[in-house]
Amino acid sequence: MKKQIKRFRVRTVSAMVAMAFVANAWAVDPFTVRDIRVEGLQRVEPGTIFASLPFRIGDLYNDEKGSAAIRALFGLGLFKDVRLEVSGDVLVVIVEERPTVADVDFVGAKEFDKDALKKALREIGLTEGRPYDQGLADRAEQELKRQYINKSLYGAEVVTTVTPIERNRVNLTFTVTEGEPARIKEIRIVGNKAFSESTLRGLFDLDTGGMLSWYTKSDRYSRAKLNADLEALRSYYLSRGFLEFRVDSTQVAISPNKQDISITVNVTEGERYVVSSVKLEGNYLGKDDEFKSLVTIRPGEPYNADHVAQTTKAFTDYFGNFGYAFANVEARPEIDRVNNRVSFVLLAEPSRRAYVRRINISGNNRTRDEVLRREFRQFESSWYDGDKIKLSRDRIDRLGYFKEVTVETSDVAGAPDQVDLNINVVEKPTGSLQLGAGFSSAEKLALSFSIKQENVFGSGNYLGVDVNTSKYNRTIVFNSVNPYFTPDGISRTIDLYHRASKPYEDQGGNYELATTGAGLRFGIPFSELDTVYFGGSVERTQIKPGTNIPAAYLAYANRFGYTSTALPLTIGWSRDDRDSTIAPSSGRMQRLGAEVGVAGDARYVRSNYQFQQYVPLNKQFTLAFNGELGWGKGLGDRPFPVFKNFYSGGLGSVRGFDQGTLGPRDVTGATIGGPRKITMNAEIIAPFPGAGNDRTLRMFGFVDAGNVFGENERLQFGDLRASVGVGLSWISPVGPLRLAAAHPIRKFAGDRIQRLQFQIGTSF
Known part of the structure; x- marks a missing residue:
């Protein structure tokens, strides 16, 4: 009877402790624990219980230890009820496990991907196989509502349903009524x-x-x-x-x-202020004139916060070029509210000069350290140089391997004249496998396949295979690029290719030009923006006869054969400082290339120069110019090969004219291109109406002019074709798409007009 009373009292005490986690007035006389039993376990291992108890067999048990044991077991988050019972000198731990989540599902959630939602819940511990926690379920429900509010779906409702199933498990269902967005x-x-x-x-x-x-x-x-x-x-x-x-x-x-x-x-709004004066105060390292040249704040002009920010940043960056990483530059305004004028005092304190002790890189789980370090222009144990650090960051970003590149400067403890640079990168997938089809007004249906890896095995090398089956240009190309073939940055490119082309409208003919070749090219960086390329290749070009073949092709084939071999050497130069290669709004791009056939059946020189300039008029409007010149000539007693001719007309040259139909024609009336080409384009680019400032969808107005000239024709501007029109540019999921509606304003008899044209993956 005494034992039963003791057991009842402890059970009562344990239940109250479980609710309040505090000792109760009821007490159990201390005793030595002879044995510990656990009851109610289904999935949890007994060892988990024993490891959490603050006592062992042979220890003295009291109420304080009992309360601590219950708190520890509840703290595991595995049980919804815990009790302690005493039977003589045996302690019995009775638990009731929380149900396990068997499945998490979302019903009615269309705005978000279900897999993404499940991943988010998994990160907070609410997922299959884990104990069910009502608090986590409530938190998930509120977070889901918050995400819908961020999408302007203020009327969205989320209802959580918990369905018990066999073996102490539950199914968790979030039923969403999204409603219409506000x-x-x-x-x-x-x-x-x-x-x-x-x-x-x-x-x-x-x-x-x-x-x-x-x-x-x-x-x-x-x-x-x-x-x-x-x-x-x-x-x-x-x-x-x-x-x-x-x-x-x-x-x-x-x-x-x-x-x-x-x-x-x-x-x-306040009043409008005009700058009255700008003064420099502080320590400018004896280079006051150099710093004054960086000032963009102009007396007599209205106050401009952008100019103030540009000036202070330019000062800070210039101090950084001399190693002063901790320079402080402050622009202090002195306001004259009576006359609505403001003067500025630029106060500078260079502080101490600093060295870069170490450069630490993190986040490159796949890309090798050397791939990033070889882009650095700031070196360890050298003076801190702000320009070199920015250039290093930009060069890493231009690799295209990372979604984000940040540079942080940290002090070195105990060394006030040293800093560490921490480069943090977030990698992105650099490989692609594409199967697709495209359609253009000129080439109809084109099937394509490509597999590319821009960062093979994290080495920074490029490997790619392209296949295209368009009507006018069928290609099979293999490329391999090693950007650091030598330690000082000389690149090496290997090309293997087969191209079969019909470069103009053949009116049902079935002839074609087929070129098979292999090339080796090297690129030498002469500056951060300038690269010179040179190389050579071996080519075999075949004129495949068929119906409607131009007389010029027949004449060349009858004189030199239907198959020609050539050993062209190439040299080129490029400079590109545009802010984007897909949707640029500022900057300039220049390209100059020359190809010389020095051996084989074809002896010639072929050169091409392209210039692009983008001028931002404001946040929304951009003025763009493009110019291209092509020139070719046969060497020795040989004419310029007809299969190396330039072509013009259509997207990429003079819009409004049929693709590749401008220039000389032979006696059959077929366009055969020519060894000289000129193209000029001007565009004004603006956001599409209703698209806000979205740069991926823009419209443009344009003026085009250009033509192709034969070897014996004089290049006269009076012979240029010209057109005006409007167009649409969209960076679509399958590539940049441009649609143009053009009206020829200068045309000649026999010109083939095509007023509406579109293509994916072209510029200008």
Whole structure:
């Protein structure tokens, strides 16, 4: 009877401890534990229980240790109930395990990928095979609602259903009713006087929608986008003299049905200030004149925050070139509110000169360290040089192997004149396998296959195979590039290729030109932007006769044979500082190449020069120019090979004319191209209406001029064809697409007109 009472009292105490984790007034007399038994286990190993208990067999048990044991077992998160019972000097641990999650599913979730949602839940511990935790389920539900709010789906509802199944398991189902996204119906800017409300709203990426809102989603509210738009608004005012401009408040109101959003921005413009003077104070290392040349703040002009920021950054960077990594430059404004003028004092303190002790690289799990280190222009144990560090960062970024490249500077403990550079990279997939089809107005259906690896085994080398089956150009190409064939950066390129082409409209003919060859090319970097290429190749070109073959081809084949071998040597130069290769808005690109046939059946020289310039007019509009010159000539007593002729007309040259149909024709009326070519293009590029400032979808107006000339023809500008038109540029998932509608403004009899043209993967 005494033993039963003791057991009842401990059971009561243990239940209360389990609820409150504190000792109760009920107590058990201390005793020595002779044995410990565990009851209620299904999946948890007994060792997990024993390892968590604060006592062992042979230890003295008391109420304090019992409370600690219950807290420890609950802390494991594996049990929903824990009790301790005493039977004589035997301690019995009774547990009830939490159910295990058997499956997690999402019903009605269309805005997010289910696998991505499951991965997110797995990261917080809510996944198959783990104990079910109601707290985690509630947290997941709230996070899911928050993500829908970020997508402007304010009416989204999430219901969590827990379904018990056999063997103490549960199925977890999140049922989502997404509803319609809330859309911005009104954007108001209050307090503006100097600029119209429509002008200021035009700075925003957020808008009230247009015919392309389904693509841009610009009418869906996002706090991050609104903050970016407010910064654009602030920058607009601060760059136009409004030194004391401020955004007082923003109100975002949602309608009762959670479908319409109104945004109101309250601003205070302040007065417009003009810069009266700029003075330098502090230590400028005796190079005051050099620093003065970096000042972009101009007295007599309206205050411009961009110029102030550019000047202080230029000063800091210039100090960095001399090793002063910790230079402090402050632009102090002195405001004259009576006359609306402001003067600036540029105060500089270079602090101490620093060396770079170590360069640490992290995040390159696949790419070898040497691939990154060979791009560095800042070296260890050398003076800290801001220009070289930035250049090193840019060179690593241009490799194309990383989604993100950041450089951080950290002090060295105990060494005030030393710093470490920490380079952090985030790798991205560098291989691609593509199977696809394309269609253009000139080449109809084209099937393609390619396998490319830009970073083979993390070595930085490129390997690629391309196959194309278009109507006019069939290719099989193998490329291998070693960008550091030598330690000082000379690249080596190996090409193996077979190209079969019909470079103009043949009116049903079945002849073609087939070229098979192999080439070896080296690239020598002469500066950070300039590279010179030279190499050679062996080619075999065959003129395959067929119906409607041009007389010029027959004449060349009858004189020199239907098969020609050549040993062309190539030399070239390139410089490219555009801000993007796909959708550039600033910068310049130049390319010059020459090919000389020095041996074999074909003896010739063929050269080509291309120039592109992009001029940003403002945030939205870009002016672009393109020019291309081609020139070829036969060597010795041989004419220029007809299969090396240039062609013009269509996308990539003069739009509005049929692809490759400009220039000389033979007696059959077929276009045969020529050894001289000139092309000039001008475009003004703007965002597509309704697409906001999205650079992936843009429209453009253009003017084109150009032609191809025969070897004995005079190059006269009066013979150039010209056209004007408008077009659409879209960086689509399958590549850059350009659609052009052109109207020839200078044409001649016999020219083949094609007013609507499109193609994927072309420029200009």
